Amino acid sequence: MTHLPVLSPLLIEEQVRAALIEDLGRAGDITSQATIAPEMTATAELNVRESGVIAGMELAAAAFRLMDPSVRFEALVRDGDRVAADAVLARVSGPARAVLSAERVALNFLMHLSGVATYTAAFADEIAHTNAKVCCTRKTMPGLRALEKYAVRMGGGSSHRYGLDDAILIKDNHIAVSGGVTGAIRAARDFAGHLVKVEVEVTTLEELEEALEAAPDVILLDNMVPELLRRAVEINCDCAGLSEETYFGDPRRVKLEASGNVNLKTIRAIAETGVDYISTSKITMAAPTLDIGLDVVVR
Structure with missing residues (x-):
């Protein structure tokens, strides 16, 4: 039996926390603060626009969790899965400010690592x-x-x-x-x-x-x-x-x-x-x- 590798939760948290701190800077997400009331909630989907191999789901989930523990992340695929264009990878719901503030960090990890996995699969x-x-x-x-x-x-x-x-x-x-x-x-x-x-x-x-x-x-x-x-x-x-x-x-x-x-x-x-x-x-x-x-x- 061949077991897939896993990333340490400590490594995931360290990497994602550093990325969030870099993005939020000193004042946080001032766009979301200016346009969205604190009590507002949102539901969103992570959608892939092209076929490929997925990697980085745990990092994406950590981005939302670290922004606000009340955000719910429902993964619909796993790392290593081959997906078709227009597939829904995950659903995210919770405080709207947190969802939108974590969006870019979650996508940066997921897009880059899935790109590496997809290109490797081609080789x-x-x-x-x-x-x-x-x-x-x-x-x-x-x-x-x-x-x-x-x-x-x-x-x-x-x-x-x-x-x-x-x-x-x-x-x-x-x-x-x-x-x-x-x-x-x-x-x-x-x-x-x-x-x-x-x-x-x-x-x-x-x-x-x-x-x-x-x-x-x-x-x-x-x-x-x-x-x-x-x-x-x-x-x-x-x-x-x-x-x-x-x-x-x-x-x-x-x-x-x-x-x-x-x-x-x-x-x-x-x-x-x-x-x-x-x-x-x-x-x-x-x-x-x-x-x-x-x-x-x-x-």
Whole structure:
């Protein structure tokens, strides 16, 4: 059974509270104060204008709750759901001032994270016929990394390391400074605990073969064309003494990750070379928002 990820309630409250404080400023929502009497109530719907994958419902709910605990938020979909255009995502009712004051913060989170989830799903759908997984990286908007990585997983993607402290990724600049692929991997092995993964970036097949001798956990194949990626998979298979039939899932082999020039037009060919993971910043840094609005229901 595969369980979907969840966001910590503490993280949700921290993020939403900060966003509300930023929006309300020093005087609060002066438009709602000027035009709406304190005793007035409102009912509204969160409507999605285009098809997509939803992420961020708990953050939207928290925006209304933190503005006024008496606001009722009725979610009609869950994160990870694929929805059609014009679907109603939630109904909100309560003090009108609170509903309208929380509207933008709720929509900002929901539109952005649903956009990330939707764009990720487009990449994941392209390679669903392969064993490869599309991954996000550390290229995220500052302060939103945990939320964006959550949204990627809602869209069917996978997460690379969260930060500099949870895995060792030896890149070209580390290799240049340390003096070579083998030395960098061995130094990382000596430094890391037994639960810390070690990945190394290579740009040529010669560097790949050198890296395989030092046995990292993962090798990142950077900016290689599909022909080279396919050859890299063959070399990895040969070094592990495996046939193609037993290649996937065998713990003796090194996992291979491809990066560079990954987009919706190229990811299928990359995945079909046999790599395990394909990392791209596109799904977090280039995802368009999903068009979602809040409409007051007038009776």
